[in-house]
Amino acid sequence: MTFDIDTMMLVGPLLTVAFGGLAMMLVDAFAKEKAELSVVSAVILLAGASFSLALWFSGPREVEAGMIGSYLAYDRLAHFLDLVICGGAALASLLAGGYLREHRIERGEFYVLLLFSALGAMALVRAVDLLSMFIALETLSLGVYGLVAFRRHSPRAAEGALKYFLLGSFASAILLFGISMLYGATGHTSLAEIHQVVAAGEAAPTLLILSMLLMITGLAFKISAVPFHAWAPDAYQGAVTPASTYMAVVVKAAVFGVMIRVLFIAFGDESLANADSGWPPALAALAAITMVFGNLAALVQKNVKRMLAYSSISHAGFLLMGLVAAWKLHGGSGLSAVLFYLASYTVSNVLAFGSLILVGSRGKEAVSYEDLAGVGRRHPWVAVPFAIGVLSLMGFPPLAGFFGKYYVILAAAEAGGGMLWLAVIAVLSSAVGAYYYLRVIVFLFMRKPEEGAPVAVPMRSGHVVAALVMAGYYVLRLGITPGAYLDLVSPGLDGATDLDVSVFLWDGGIAVVAGAIAAALTTLRSGASDDADEPAPAPAE
């Protein structure tokens, strides 16, 4: 057992967020201005992301498996997903800074829960042992249950949290039963050792198949794949919107990260994964129904947040398709397509959810499509980011979402065979999806609100504007010039690279500075025009 500096560096991003979360609890106790906590937590998360970026480029690759190495990986897959998770969580916490103040439910727990849950997500994407995987998954989930239930006086929040909690812990129990079967079949909990035992043909086949079935079911619950999606729309709708954003982006990225490891390492043997039996055909079927059902169900929604929930379900189908393609292509372009998709999906979703937050103010929230009518004319600076966000989710070129979908579908077509029909289904279902995404834009710009109907009034918040500017920058950056980011996720994740870290530092710097300037301008403007509109101190609870 050695605690040398190299080993500590490997878990540096985790330690940053963990100690940040602990410090946050102290700061929360003494801070008077709770909205600034959101900035603090965003800074902590961005520090974790920078640490991961540094490790991606110069982290030690050869460390003897000791205390940490046998439980947590330190490869570029983990470091890249750290960037997605920390970035998504930082933007969600900025959104919360504006949203919670506007709705007078400002309490510091939100950021603490968010930080610890992000810690679980970061541990999850580097879990290479069933034990670390289970604990990380629970750390992630328990935090999110708390975030969903955050608005204590809302029956909808309690109900969404209850549904998410009950189904989530049921799924955890199923996953755990699968884990115990896998342990029984192989006698090991380390994914690599499990792979060796399976490859040597020494594992009990019945237990192995059963455990695979149970574990995939448990994980499919967490990514809300159809038919295990029932909790998702309710939880997204009931939760405060920043928490929905967090669930949509971070939970999905983290669980897909661990799925890559479990499926490709533990269940990666030919006997469990081939074109006719094993998990790839099962996952392909799951991908097909998830894409089709998610898009069809989103069509009939009247509530914008529920629509975005079903949209995130259908995106899970695309990602599952990418996973199967990645297996067929032995990692390679399939895996990089999945990772790029996760990054583009994260920034697009933050933009869409964030604009939904910005459109509404206290008592005048945007809930249904009708609430959005005419916003584009009265407040174009709110409607434009909203339009960019939904267009990117739809896959409109040249935005981030377009290249995400393009590369995943390309990988599926490249994989050939049965994957071709899956690619066709993907194209058709995203054409169906265009209807409900465009409907948002139609309501924003082309409808007039009905007489006397409740209409959303945009809020003024520097925090939300900053998050939108940052997410918007990346949506355009990944869409117009995705080159450098494709290299970041390119095949040979652990080979030598001629990438230059300065590109990504510049991007991050530009995004943060632009966000800060936009936030400052918004604050100045609202300060000049309506001083009286300052929110009154929140009622003591």
Next chain:
Amino acid sequence: MEIGLGTYLALASVLFGIGAVGFLTRRNILLQLMSIEVMLNSVNLTLVAFNRWTPGEPGAWNHHGQVFAFFVIAVAAAEAAVGLAILISLYRLKSSVESDSADLLKH
């Protein structure tokens, strides 16, 4: 009758089944939480039994299964705490612990 791995696995499967059926059929949230606990405990039993009867020579044994069971117990406690907190918050608003009373969110 000899008590071996099969006996423990049979018991664990029955417990898991009872928990799953209880979770799906009961409408009282407290009972649903208890059903989940039963399921988790059946997992613990499986883990420990598998550890006891791990194939291979004695020198190659590990204790991962037994250690895992302790972690499951700890996590189950944390999960129960969060679950009861959510239950209390629902009870305050609805004065009911039936999961059917949570029926606001529909499409």
